[in-house]
Amino acid sequence: MIACRKLGFGVVIAVAIAGVLACPSPSAGQSALARAPLDRVLSFPAPVGEERLDVDRGALGAWYRIRQLTTTASLLHVTAHPDDEHSGMLALASRGWGARTALLSLNRGEAGANAIGPELFDALGLIRTRELVLAGRYYGLDDLYFTTAVDYGYSKSVDEAFRSWDRETVLEDMVRVIRLNRPLVVVSRFHGSARDGHGHHHAAGLLTPEAVAAAADPARFPDQITGEGLRPWRVPRTFRGGVRGGEPFHVEVDATGDSPWLGDSYQRWASRGLALQRSQTAGRVRTGGGRYLYERRDREGAAEGGDGEAVASFFAGLDVSPGGLPALLGEETTPEAASRLVELQGLIDGILAEFDFRAPARSVPGLVRGLGLLRSAIAALEAAPETRFQLSIKERQFEHAILAAAGVNIVAELEGTTGSSVLVPGQTATVRVSVTTPGPGDFAISAVRLADRGGGTLAHTADVGRGEGEFTAELQLRAPAPGRDGATAEAAAPYFGRDGLARNQYEVSDSTDLHLPWRGSALSATVELVVEGGSVAHTVPVTVSVPRLPYGSVTRTVDILPALSVSVERPVRIVPVDGAGAASVDPDADASGPVEVRVRITANTGPLAAATRLELPEGWTATPAAVRHDFRDSGETADASFAVTPPPGWRGAVEIRAVARAGGADDTTEYGTGYRTIEHRDLRLARLWRPARATVRSVPVARMDGARIGYVMGVGDEVPAGIEALGATVELLDEAGLAALAPRADATADAETRFDAIVVGTRAYAVREDLLEHNQRLLEYARGGGHLVVLYQTQEYVPSAMAPYAASLPRGAEEVSEEDAPVRLLRPDHPLMSTPNRIAEADFDGWVEQRGSKFFAEWDPAYTPLVETHDQGQAPQEGVWLTAPVGEGRYTYVALALHRQLPYGVPGAYRILSNVLTPRGEDAAMPGRDPGRPR
Numbered sequence: 001m002i003a004c005r006k007l008g009f010g011v012v013i014a015v016a017i018a019g020v021l022a023c024p025s026p027s028a029g030q031s032a033l034a035r036a037p038l039d040r041v042l043s044f045p046a047p048v049g050e051e052r053l054d055v056d057r058g059a060l061g062a063w064y065r066i067r068q069l070t071t072t073a074s075l076l077h078v079t080a081h082p083d084d085e086h087s088g089m090l091a092l093a094s095r096g097w098g099a100r101t102a103l104l105s106l107n108r109g110e111a112g113a114n115a116i117g118p119e120l121f122d123a124l125g126l127i128r129t130r131e132l133v134l135a136g137r138y139y140g141l142d143d144l145y146f147t148t149a150v151d152y153g154y155s156k157s158v159d160e161a162f163r164s165w166d167r168e169t170v171l172e173d174m175v176r177v178i179r180l181n182r183p184l185v186v187v188s189r190f191h192g193s194a195r196d197g198h199g200h201h202h203a204a205g206l207l208t209p210e211a212v213a214a215a216a217d218p219a220r221f222p223d224q225i226t227g228e229g230l231r232p233w234r235v236p237r238t239f240r241g242g243v244r245g246g247e248p249f250h251v252e253v254d255a256t257g258d259s260p261w262l263g264d265s266y267q268r269w270a271s272r273g274l275a276l277q278r279s280q281t282a283g284r285v286r287t288g289g290g291r292y293l294y295e296r297r298d299r300e301g302a303a304e305g306g307d308g309e310a311v312a313s314f315f316a317g318l319d320v321s322p323g324g325l326p327a328l329l330g331e332e333t334t335p336e337a338a339s340r341l342v343e344l345q346g347l348i349d350g351i352l353a354e355f356d357f358r359a360p361a362r363s364v365p366g367l368v369r370g371l372g373l374l375r376s377a378i379a380a381l382e383a384a385p386e387t388r389f390q391l392s393i394k395e396r397q398f399e400h401a402i403l404a405a406a407g408v409n410i411v412a413e414l415e416g417t418t419g420s421s422v423l424v425p426g427q428t429a430t431v432r433v434s435v436t437t438p439g440p441g442d443f444a445i446s447a448v449r450l451a452d453r454g455g456g457t458l459a460h461t462a463d464v465g466r467g468e469g470e471f472t473a474e475l476q477l478r479a480p481a482p483g484r485d486g487a488t489a490e491a492a493a494p495y496f497g498r499d500g501l502a503r504n505q506y507e508v509s510d511s512t513d514l515h516l517p518w519r520g521s522a523l524s525a526t527v528e529l530v531v532e533g534g535s536v537a538h539t540v541p542v543t544v545s546v547p548r549l550p551y552g553s554v555t556r557t558v559d560i561l562p563a564l565s566v567s568v569e570r571p572v573r574i575v576p577v578d579g580a581g582a583a584s585v586d587p588d589a590d591a592s593g594p595v596e597v598r599v600r601i602t603a604n605t606g607p608l609a610a611a612t613r614l615e616l617p618e619g620w621t622a623t624p625a626a627v628r629h630d631f632r633d634s635g636e637t638a639d640a641s642f643a644v645t646p647p648p649g650w651r652g653a654v655e656i657r658a659v660a661r662a663g664g665a666d667d668t669t670e671y672g673t674g675y676r677t678i679e680h681r682d683l684r685l686a687r688l689w690r691p692a693r694a695t696v697r698s699v700p701v702a703r704m705d706g707a708r709i710g711y712v713m714g715v716g717d718e719v720p721a722g723i724e725a726l727g728a729t730v731e732l733l734d735e736a737g738l739a740a741l742a743p744r745a746d747a748t749a750d751a752e753t754r755f756d757a758i759v760v761g762t763r764a765y766a767v768r769e770d771l772l773e774h775n776q777r778l779l780e781y782a783r784g785g786g787h788l789v790v791l792y793q794t795q796e797y798v799p800s801a802m803a804p805y806a807a808s809l810p811r812g813a814e815e816v817s818e819e820d821a822p823v824r825l826l827r828p829d830h831p832l833m834s835t836p837n838r839i840a841e842a843d844f845d846g847w848v849e850q851r852g853s854k855f856f857a858e859w860d861p862a863y864t865p866l867v868e869t870h871d872q873g874q875a876p877q878e879g880v881w882l883t884a885p886v887g888e889g890r891y892t893y894v895a896l897a898l899h900r901q902l903p904y905g906v907p908g909a910y911r912i913l914s915n916v917l918t919p920r921g922e923d924a925a926m927p928g929r930d931p932g933r934p935r
Contacts, residue, residue, distance in 0.1 A: 049555025138273025191242025
């Protein structure tokens with residue numbers, strides 16, 4: 001039954017159900033033909049709930065939408081990573097000029113640092129994607145695209161970038177985006193030369209003009225044309241950034257001017273959005289800037305030379321009015337279409353001139369008339385496909401403007417789920433669709449339709465109501481089982497993924513949403529309205545409000561997930577077997593006890609019984625054999641711990657899978673995939689999906705049983721788990737812990753306050769004010785006989801003031817980005833290199849992403865450098881791992897990327913960590929000790 005009622009007038013209207021249809025979703029891997037190219041234009045993720053900015057609401061929001069109708073200008077801005085963008089330019093183009101704006105980032109920033117949590121690699125890519133969407137709301141983006149390239153870390157040269165990326169694949173992705181979006185202007189953020197610095201930046205600058213040229217050539221990537229329904233597209237104008245003062249330029253964009261609609265300059269407004277990419281900037285607002293120089297690079301502009309006076313817009317000299325569109329695109333028009341478009345332009349100008357911010361709904365009749373003129377023009381242009389494409393985009397903008405001016409608000413909310421935003425296949429649910437029409441006018445809601453991600457109808461009704469007020473329709477549905485053969489997990493996961501860090505290109509499981517930030521909504525509601533006689537359709541995702549204390553509640557889109565999520569904590573576990581070095585390992589020696597494998601099971605429905613077990617290689621055992629959980633409610637989680645024992649003498653690496661079976665004995669459904677929930681303030685919730693499996697790897701490394709290590713967490717990493725894997729006990733030091741520090745040799749100190757070593761985590765000095773306050777206590781701890789180990793830091797760490805001896809860590813500190821860069825041992829007999837494990841060059845084999853970052857540039861002779869490494873063409877770097885005696889103890893700076901190696905079980909990283917942190921009574925005899933040396 002569907003109950004529909006009109007509120008505010010005491011009238012209740014009953015409408016019989018028109019039907020509930022269960023339609024199968026498209027299978028994973030379906031062709032992009034399943035969605036028309038227009039479905040990926042004006043496709044920026046729609047804001048839900050509190051995501052909508054105030055300037056996009058009410059009269060200001062209506063004005064902005066109407067302003068867009070005056071122009072057919074469009075641009076695509078190309079960058080390499082999130083936060084590379086010229087934010088002020090985008091905000092001015094969109095919110096100032098009314099241009100349709102799109103941003104293409106070559107990757108999702110997977111290899112950046114993370115200032116807001118422990119997530120790295122693919123998990124960080126999901127965060128940075130969401131941060132860029134959040135920033136894009138400030139810029140006013142209409143579209144956001146990504147290629148399938150993966151950020152593998154800092155690249156010092158474009159040659160390295162193209163060794164890691166398949167150049168042709170990245171180019172193909174860029175061409176597809178251009179053919180999809182069909183912009184009038186493409187603006188490269190980067191110059192396409194060595195001045196861009198980062199190899200990815202250089203690659204983006206080089207590939208942009210190549211992609212523009214290839215997009216116009218039907219012989220390049222012809223499958224996009226014959227198989228995907230795309231057409232070649234010749235971009236009229238192409239520009240590149242990175243222009244320096246005194247060099248030729250053709251456009252100077254000034255975003256420093258104030259906008260009366262934003263109450264700020266375009267640049268300062270955009271900088272607020274840029275600062276929301278907190279994982280990279282920690283929320284710092286970048287001040288200054290706002291003036292951008294660009295050189296025109298297309299064939300027509302190359303002859304201009306830049307000697308003439310620069311213009312202030314990329315579109316100068318182009319007729320971007322609706323009436324000028326056919327000529328601009330080189331297509332013939334018809335008298336009827338030409339007449340309609342000229343009339344349309346005059347109508348829009350009149351609406352703007354007469355717009356009343358106190359009563360924006362007065363613009364609705366004129367907008368409806370304009371929509372009719374536009375549709376009539378489109379119908380008369382059957383022989384002009386490019387003009388029809390651009391005008392079809394304008395048609396959707398007209399619909400948005402009509403709803404904004406009329407103040408129509410449409411919300412589709414899941415009912416009766418007690419705060420859960422998750423359904424499972426087969427679950428029945430009620431969706432309440434509310435349509436608010438606050439102002440006087442002629443409104444009718446002719447139909448409401450619920451659909452799944454593939455567009456299949458789940459429920460619909462017609463003739464909901466007429467007039468003004470609030471109309472509601474309650475529709476019942478049965479959640480579909482999306483994906484191939486009911487593979488719900490596959491369909492709920494991101495459409496892109498990779499099977500290991502060694503792959504620098506994502507595989508795409510479903511091309512429906514290819515290049516978009518994420519999959520479309522699992523459930524959506526489309527409302528068909530008649531407004532002042534004109535038909536308008538609008539689609540919104542189905543959402544639900546969930547508590548997010550202490551921030552109140554947040555609005556989330558509804559997901560359809562499998563009944564059980566099964567994930568293995570720490571997908572790589574190590575088994576220490578011997579520490580002296582690979583050559584001395586006893587092949588008959590047993591591994592040092594069982595290894596713990598922890599499995600997390602999340603129930604997405606309840607009540608539900610589940611039994612979890614491990615699938616083990618031959619000869620392995622697990623205790624217990626299985627763990628049973630009885631879940632009462634959706635969202636409940638449980639942990640299962642297994643002690644896994646390898647067979648005697650085992651060496652190598654094996655894979656262990658976790659499997660859960662739901663229901664009773666007759667239920668044969670097994671679940672072996674799960675997700676890690678990623679949630680940060682202001683960002684859409686993300687789930688990192690992985691098969692429920694763990695790799696167990698033997699590592700010839702000395703254990704640290706009995707050692708007690710203090711850890712000062714910085715931006716978040718998994719180093720403490722790596723230390724515990726070696727048998728040590730780790731205590732995370734908060735402000736109180738730092739304040740209570742005592743020298744290791746202090747006989748009067750409580751044993752609970754003494755540590756064998758204290759490690760300061762990556763970038764801790766950038767995010768821990770309490771660390772700055774108590775840094776002197778750390779130095780006193782070292783002087784009293786402790787070992788203070790500082791992992792890589794950024795420029796907030798000033799070693800001349802914060803370390804025991806002077807050193808330099810400049811803002812542009814060196815790094816080695818090639819993970820296979822050669823390493824030379826400078827002091828192989830130093831105790832940190834020889835005991836309890838003898839470190840060899842082989843310990844640097846199999847590293848991922850990089851050798852290290854933020855090296856000391858200069859240092860006091862008290863420091864002893866232990867290794868040297870360098871990228872191709874880089875001078876030898878010895879500031880990567882240095883140590884120095886201080887008082888009765890020791891200080892060590894380790895800029896090796898241990899935090900990236902340990903979660904993936906890189907053996908050498910564990911051996912180095914064991915050497916650095918193992919307590920040693922002979923420390924006073926280490927080479928280079930000078931107990932009397934002043935600080």
